[in-house]
Structure formats: structure tokens, C-alpha cells
Amino acid sequence: MKCAMCEKEAKFKDNTSIGVKYFCSEKCWAEYIGVEVKPEGYYGMVQKKVGWWA
């Protein structure tokens, strides 16, 4: 599954206002839903995949 914002492989999914979308990072996720971009892990979306971005 590709990220909704770029061509990278998605690492997690989120149930957004328009349905389930897949994202490669919290950066893409934050940009997609329109919240402030924070360091990876800030929103807890990828905490079950610790280390994948290292």
C-alpha cells in the first residue's frame, strides 16, 4: 500500500474524515489532514513500528 501523500510504502493507516488512508510517516499524515508537522512519533501514529524510520 502506497502512502496517500507520496510514493513511499505506507507504514500505518488512519481513519480520516474521508475514509481510511495510508501514510508512510507522520509528516505525510499531518500534511494530509492539515495539522502541524511534528517529529516522527509525536502523534503516536507510528509507535507500534518503532525503528522503521531510523
Ligand SMILES: [Zn+2]
Ligand atoms: Zn508519504
